[in-house]
Amino acid sequence: MGEYELICLEGGERVDERYKLSCGNAHKGLLRTVYRAKRLNVRDSGGVFRFYDWLPVRSTLETESEPVVFRSERLSKELGLDDLWIGFTGYYPERGGRVRSCTFKEMEALPTYARLRDNGGGTVIVASAGNTARAFAQTANDIGNHCVVVVPDRSRDRLSIINDRGFARLFTVPGDYADAIQMADRVTALMGYVPEGGARNVARRDGMGTVMLAGAVAMGRIPDHYFQAVGSGTGGISAWEASMRLIGDGRFGDRLPILDLAQNSPFTPMAKAWNAGRREITEEDLGRQRDDVAEVFADVLTNRKPPYTMAGGVYDAMKACDGRFREVTNDEARSAERLWMSIENARPDPAASVALASLIKAVEEGEIGRTEKVFLNMTGGGLDRAREELGMETIKPEGSLRLDMGDDEIRGVVDA
Numbered sequence: 548m549g550e551y552e553l554i555c556l557e558g559g560e561r562v563d564e565r566y567k568l569s570c571g572n573a574h575k576g577l578l579r580t581v582y583r584a585k586r587l588n589v590r591d592s593g594g595v596f597r598f599y600d601w602l603p604v605r606s607t608l609e610t611e612s613e614p615v616v617f618r619s620e621r622l623s624k625e626l627g628l629d630d631l632w633i634g635f636t637g638y639y640p641e642r643g644g645r646v647r648s649c650t651f652k653e654m655e656a657l658p659t660y661a662r663l664r665d666n667g668g669g670t671v672i673v674a675s676a677g678n679t680a681r682a683f684a685q686t687a688n689d690i691g692n693h694c695v696v697v698v699p700d701r702s703r704d705r706l707s708i709i710n711d712r713g714f715a716r717l718f719t720v721p722g723d724y725a726d727a728i729q730m731a732d733r734v735t736a737l738m739g740y741v742p743e744g745g746a747r748n749v750a751r752r753d754g755m756g757t758v759m760l761a762g763a764v765a766m767g768r769i770p771d772h773y774f775q776a777v778g779s780g781t782g783g784i785s786a787w788e789a790s791m792r793l794i795g796d797g798r799f800g801d802r803l804p805i806l807d808l809a810q811n812s813p814f815t816p817m818a819k820a821w822n823a824g825r826r827e828i829t830e831e832d833l834g835r836q837r838d839d840v841a842e843v844f845a846d847v848l849t850n851r852k853p854p855y856t857m858a859g860g861v862y863d864a865m866k867a868c869d870g871r872f873r874e875v876t877n878d879e880a881r882s883a884e885r886l887w888m889s890i891e892n893a894r895p896d897p898a899a900s901v902a903l904a905s906l907i908k909a910v911e912e913g914e915i916g917r918t919e920k921v922f923l924n925m926t927g928g929g930l931d932r933a934r935e936e937l938g939m940e941t942i943k944p945e946g947s948l949r950l951d952m953g954d955d956e957i958r959g960v961v962d963a
């Protein structure tokens with residue numbers, strides 16, 4: 548085995564690398580990375596690549612981006628917790644936060660581009676105008692890799708990055724996100740682009756897992772509780788996988804953290820399925836779907852097809868640690884944001900406010916003991932400050948694609 552190998556969690560078979568997103572044997576289970584290094588040797592510098600030992604890469608990229616971990620005396624006091632630790636991935640210079648796209652999606656983007664480059668390179672395609680697109684576009688731009696972003700028309704002005712050098716190209720599609728995703732699939736097939744892969748991409752998961760690694764190193768051991776707001780739940784899976792590696796290391800304790808995951812009501816399909824004890828998400832769990840999605844405060848938490856059911860997915864992660872799923876209202880999230888802003892100096896991403904709100908609820912309901920070691924993953928923040936202090940430019944669309952176009956027409960627009 549080289550530095551790492553991939554196994555399929557459904558069939559257990561080894562899978563050749565080559566940037567694979569599934570085993571190719573018709574299994575639905577996720578792949579997982581098995582690293583040769585069982586002890587984590589954290590490098591002195593290199594941003595997220597300080598955790599090289601447990602990233603599925605053979606090369607690294609130049610970056611300062613990494614999760615920071617700190618304690619907030621005032622927040623601990625407010626919550627009545629003696630051992631609260633915060634993982635923060637965003638722009639917050641006073642606390643060492645230098646993640647310019649302002650969310651932990653950048654921890655996924657960096658190893659994804661390195662993994663791709665190790666395996667022959669390519670243009671990455673993303674269908675979103677949210678945090679994933681900003682992270683992948685910013686990173687593409689910083690490292691000089693090409694990236695194509697496909698968004699619905701109405702999101703055409705929503706993608707902005709720092710220091711635009713033209714490596715991220717934007718195309719619009721009439722309709723909604725489902726149409727943008729369908730279009731991205733067609734462009735991928737026609738142009739040979741590489742999908743970012745979502746939860747199926749081990750580089751995305753192990754990249755997100757560095758938040759837990761940074762936390763365990765700072766705290767001296769695996770925490771008792773891990774709080775995060777989820778839409779796809781990939782961060783929960785990643786925290787679980789990182790914790791298993793930390794247990795294997797031997798220096799960080801031998802117990803998995805309890806995953807305390809949260810969704811933003813009224814759109815809470817995984818919370819509903821988990822709290823009803825089900826591995827399947829039903830139509831009922833999805834509620835009024837698009838209408839519910841439109842009502843939530845943190846719209847990054849509204850994935851309608853999360854990796855919940857399959858082997859190695861969110862259900863398995865929650866089962867392994869006896870996890871808890873909470874539903875947080877918009878009012879609760881806003882009030883958590885106000886509390887954070889009265890103490891800290893970087894506005895949380897709405898999703899991070901949902902995570903804090905869920906911790907507040909858990910404490911109020913007596914589910915967390917005062918002396919327990921609690922790790923709160925503030926998954927993003929500081930975007931307003933980064934815009935102002937670093938300067939951000941909106942990426943202008945290069946062309947408009949339509950689903951009724953023929954293949955040559957699509958090629959023509961994208962190649963122009």
Ligand SMILES: *Cc1c(COP(=O)(O)O)cnc(C)c1O
Pocket residue numbers: 650651652678679776777778779780781782783847848896898899926927
């Ligand atoms: C994507 C995102 C989440 C949700 O992450 P998942 O673990 O993939 O569900 C939470 N917070 C922020 C800021 C995000 O961008």
